[in-house]
Amino acid sequence: MRYLKSVGLIVIFFQLAACSWLGSDWLNSRDTSAVLKPVSDQREYRYTELENGLKVVLISDSAADKAAASLDVNVGSRQDPKDYQGLAHFLEHMLFLGTEKYPEAGAYQAYITANGGSHNAFTSFEHTNYFFDISADSLEPALDQFAQFFVGPLFNAEYVQREVNAVNSEYRARIRDDGRRELAVFKAQINQDHPFAKFSVGNLETLRSDNEVALREQLLAFYDKNYSANIMTLTVIGRESLDQLEAMVLPKFAGVKNRGRDLAPIEQALFTAGSLPRWINIQPVQNRRSLSINFPVPDAERYWHVKPLNYIGNILGHEGSGSLLSVLKARGWADSLRAGQSFDYQGGALFGVDVALTESGLKHVDEIAGLIYEGIALLRAKGIEEWRFNEQAGLANQEFMFRAQPAAINEVVQLSMGLQKFPARELLSGPYLMDEYRPGLLAEFLEVMTPENSFISLVAPGVETEFEIPRYQVSYGVRDITAEQLSGWTSANTAGLGLPIKNNFVASDFSLKKGDGSAIPKLLTDTPVELWLNTDDTFELPKGRVYLLLESEEVAADAERRAKSDLWLQMVKDQLNELSYPAQLAGLDFNVSVGWRGVQLSVGGFNQKQGELLRELLQVLKNPEWQQARFSRLKAQRLRQFENARRQSPYQQVIAELPRMLSRETPGLSAHEAATQKAEMSAVASHVASVMKDLHLRMLVDGNFSEADARSLAGLVDAALPMTLETRSPAQFITHLPVGSLVRQIAAEHDDSAVLMYLQSATSGLQARVAMGLTAQMLSADFYHQLRTTKQLGYVVSASVYPQRDVAGLIFLVQSPVLDPASVQNEITTYIQQWLKAGVDEASFEKHKASLSLRLAEQPENLWDAAGRHWQDLLDNYPEFNSRDQLVEALGDLQYGDWLALTQRDLGETGQRALLVYNSGKWPQAVPIGNASGEPDQFKAALPAYRFE
Known part of the structure; x- marks a missing residue:
């Protein structure tokens, strides 16, 4: 056993005993010390390295409902050829x-979806990561398909043009994304011999799509050179034992070739000599203002026991x-302000301070820059100080020791990437560990954070550009x-500036x-506070969460009151x-937030100090x-948020508009903005006084809490x-759509069209919900494959279930650079009818039903x-906390004939209750079929609604 000391506690870490295993010619070694883990972690770990050099961590979780896997390749856009940028x-x-x-x-995607899972991948500068999760009993077939990506991919020539079009659609879909635009400017300023200067996304031009044969040859060459087992890491979570996982996983990946890929640090400097300091002005799409100062610093990854940039960022970002x-x-x-490492690579890093400016701040950017430099000088x-380091180290250690396990799919991604950085033994603890106080090293990093070594970017509307x-x-x-x-930046007015004091919340x-042992909350009192308690016996962490609902019809009854409540909580x-x-x-x-029920508060984390934070929160509230x-x-700031909502990507805007059209308690964007603009502070104060006079309080204490x-x-x-009266609960109203098609246009400033088609079930209730959920599971992977991969309509393509309380619905979403909205509507409608015509046999129905269950x-x-x-169960009036059990029961009762009848009624051409939200893009004359809905508030007022309390 190994003992680590922390604040007020000694925590025991377990070492896993070595398990016996018959040797195999593809097994190189096994680390029997496994992985250090917190005492609360009941899973078992095993680290193995295959003969081909592939590093593997297996995680056995006997209670897991979801299995998951992630494979990380230590290769990304850094390796792109200059004449084929975006190739990775x-x-x-x-x-x-x-x-x-x-x-x-599409077979892999279909299998994952049919068995209750999800999948994805991403490419970064130095990593490409592939991952999925799935029902725990379906892991082995999914892994067998997954492993073949790295053993025998086809890279069929017939898909080259289709997929390069998809890459181009992804690029175009985010062409007005400010983050990508600012990154493009940054890449234009750095050393053009540095590999980060390349265009990582790729498009038709950089991938030379006019020569498919040459592109495929480049693709094959890139794969053969870079996809090597010795720079791959794999993590797998399953409910099987470690021996069973080893027998299942390792043979499947033993065939991955070891091409002996060697990755040396990048030698080129990120900025050429004499190019700093540099100040860049950038014109944004959104109404946003920020001042960022970034410093090129040495590679901090090898100092992970010290974490110098974490230390500096925690103080400057305090x-x-x-x-x-x-x-x-x-x-x-x-x-707001953020500070910390903004970019890292093998050979160097960037440390940045980013300030979100007010309008007044925009007039004082030089003074703000001076304050940042003086703050760094004060820290230097x-x-x-050792006590500061120890405090940070202790807090990080606490976070590790009482780590709440993330969802399995997030866990495997984090760990596969971590296995590229940390020794297997410290795979879990490495991101938290700070056990070497080295003041000289901290000073070395601070020494390069000077005005002379700065890359400064000012993002704001109306800045001078050329x-x-x-x-x-x-x-x-x-x-x-x-x-x-430069001289002025080292003599700023620092009145009020200081260093953080000792943290009293530790x-x-x-x-x-x-x-x-009941595992569900019980009612302790119903007056003056309706109080529920669940003392957790499952996760065994000294943490919990307190929820409090201030139930009031006054909080969000209309746009005016909703706007005032929003401003109150912002204050x-x-x-x-x-x-x-x-x-x-x-x-x-x-957190505090506004909803149709009233004001919702929550306090979470270590339970010991929650009372202190809750007391302060209630007094200020x-x-x-x-x-x-x-x-x-x-x-x-709130008004800018409304303005910027209209400048998001088209698919984001049509998604955001749907609840405004369906929920009476969610005001339309224009109405909400107008009410906010009108609100004065005195009126908001009067509104708060009115709300506080008439409340019903509902409270849940959940986690490591006793009844006392x-x-x-x-x-x-x-x-x-103290002034609490039980009142009638607010009601929620969901628009009941008529038969036919209603259309709502939004005006996104983007050439792409975007169409969201929402189909609402003719009936509400649990049976309709599970029927719609089953339909979504059956068709989502095929819809994606047909409209995105085969027809190449665009990068953003999805189909998913969309329930609101007991109102069942489906959404189909496409953002397209190649088709107008009317044509996209036709493609969606045609797909649905062809899918209905093709039918689903009873055996497939039963398979999907079992998976959804x-x-x-x-x-x-x-x-x-x-x-x-x-x-959520408490809010939705499930006092037995059994909403999921009721859905499982409803699904169990759903017969094939019933599902078929419901699906044909709700998706068939004559019975559809459709709401289509769209953006025209560059096709303003192409109007989808349907009756114009009008503005959201008038639309909802004119239609009947389902009522929920």
């Missing part, structure tokens, strides 16, 4: 389109009293930096409370920021400081909010998932 990304697309053993394109953000907010110059002179990058239609300019400016009591969160930030560092969090400067800043803890927390609520019956993956499910 293109290869990622092509790999899914058939293998020697499984030649049918939001407590005396912090950079606190001073900037006090001067009215900033809304007085902030390298150049353009046509690929992303982005204008930028270069601002000269004078010696006088927990020290990690004892576990004993529950009654609360902003006022609490300096207090809540150290709490967040210590593993606590809180009831009596916020009504400061006009703060109110004006937050109101302007729950009653004590409820006492805080009762003391802070397993998905619905999946147990929570972690403490937060469990608490969230309990809270």
Whole structure:
């Protein structure tokens, strides 16, 4: 056993015993010390390296409902040939389109979907990662197909043009994405001999799509050179034992070729000598203002026991009293601030400070830059202290020791990438471990964070620009930096600036409370607070979450009251920021939000200190400081959010518009914006007073809490909010669509069309919900394959279930650079009718039904998932906390004939209740078929609605 000391606690880490295994010629070695893990982690781990050099971590979780796998290749756009930029990304697309053993394109996706899973992949600068999850009993067939990607891919010539079109559609879909536009400007400024300067996404031009034969030859050559087992890492989670997993997994990947790929650090400097400092102005699409200062720094990856950039970022990015953000907010110059490593690669990194500016801040950018440099100078002179390092290290260690396991699919991705960085033994602990205090090393990193070594970018509407990058239609300019400016940046007005003080929210009591084994909440009291308690016995973590609903019809009854409630809660969160930030560092969090039921609060994390945070939150919620400067800043920020909502990608806008059309409690964008613009601080204060007079309080305490803890927390609520009366619960109204097709146009500034078709079931209830869910599972993979891969309509293509309470629905979504919205509507409609005509036989129905039943019956993956499910059941009036059980029962009762009749009625041409939301793109004259809906609020008022409480 190994013992690690932390704040107030000694935690025991278990080593896994070595398991016996008959030797195989493809097994190189096994690390019997396995992986260090927290005591709360009940899973078993085994690290193995195959003869071909592939590194594998197997994870046995006997209670898992979902299995998952991820394979990481330590290759990405860095390896793209200069004359085929985007090739690594293109290869990622092509790999899914058939293998020697499984030649049918789309078969892998169909199998994953049919067995309750999901899949994806991504390409970054130095990594390409492939991953999936699936029902635990279907892991082996999925793995067999997955492994073949790396053993025998076909890269069929017939798919080359189709998939290069898909890559081009992906590029075009995000051509107005500010993040990508700013990255394009950055790449144009750095050393053009550095591989990061290349265009990583790829398009028709850079992939030379006019010569398919040459492109395929390049693809094959890239794969043969780079996809080598010795730079691959694999992680697999399954419910089988470690021996069973080893027997299942390792032979499948033994055939991956080891091509002996060697990856040396990048030798080229990110910036050429003499090119810094540099100031760039960038014109954004959205109404946003930011000032970013980035410093090229040495590669910090080898110092993972010290984590120097984490240490520096935690102090510069602190939001407590005396912090950079606190001073900037006090001067009215900033809304938020982030600091930390912004980019890293084998050989170097970037460290950045990014400030979201107010309108006033835009007039003081040089002073803000000076404050950042002075903050760094203060840290360099007085902030390298052992107690600060120990505090950060202790908090990170606590986070590891009481780590809540993420969803399996997220876990395998994190771990496969981590296995490229950390020794297997420290695979879980490595991202958290800070056990070497090296002040000299911290000083070395701070020494290069100077004005002379800065890349500065100012993003704001109306900045001076003189150049353009046509690929992303982005204008930028270069601002000269004078010696006088450099001098001024080291003599800024630093009044109020200081270093963080000791964190008083650090927990020290990690004892576990004993529950009654029921695993569901029980009602403790119904007055003055309706109080529910679930003492967790499953996950055994000294953490939990407290939920509180201030139920009131006044909070969001119309756009005007909704806008006032939004501004009220923005004031609360902003006022609490300096207090809540150290709490967040210590593993606590809180949130307040507006919904149709009222105001919802939650506090989560280590349970010991939650009462202190909840008390402060309730006091500020009831009596916020009504400061006009703060109110004006937050109101302007809120109005920018409305403006920017209209500048999102078309597919994002049509998705966002759907709930505004269906839920009466969700105001239309224009109505919500107008109400916000009209709101004055005095009116908001009066609104708060009105809301607080008439509340019904519902509370759930879930996690490591005893009954005494729950009653004590409820006492805080009762003391802070004494004027509580039980009132009639607010009601939720979901629009009941008529038979036929209604269309709603949105105006996105984008050449692509986008169409979202929502089909609502003619009946509400659990049977309709599970029938629609089953239909979505059956057709989603095929819809994607037919419209995206075969017909090449665009990069964004999906079909999914869309339930709202007991109102069942399906959505079909396409964003297309090649078809107008009317034609996209026709393609969706044609697909649906052809799918209905082809039919689904009873055997397939039963298979999908069994798979969906397993998905619905999946147990929570972690403490937060469990608490969230309990809270949602409580809100949706399932006092037995059995909503999923009821869905499973309804699915079990659903017979083939019943499902077929429901599906033909709801998807058939004559019975459809359709709402189509679309963007015209570059085809303004092509109007989809259907009656115009009009504005959301008038649309909803004119139609009947389902009512829910």
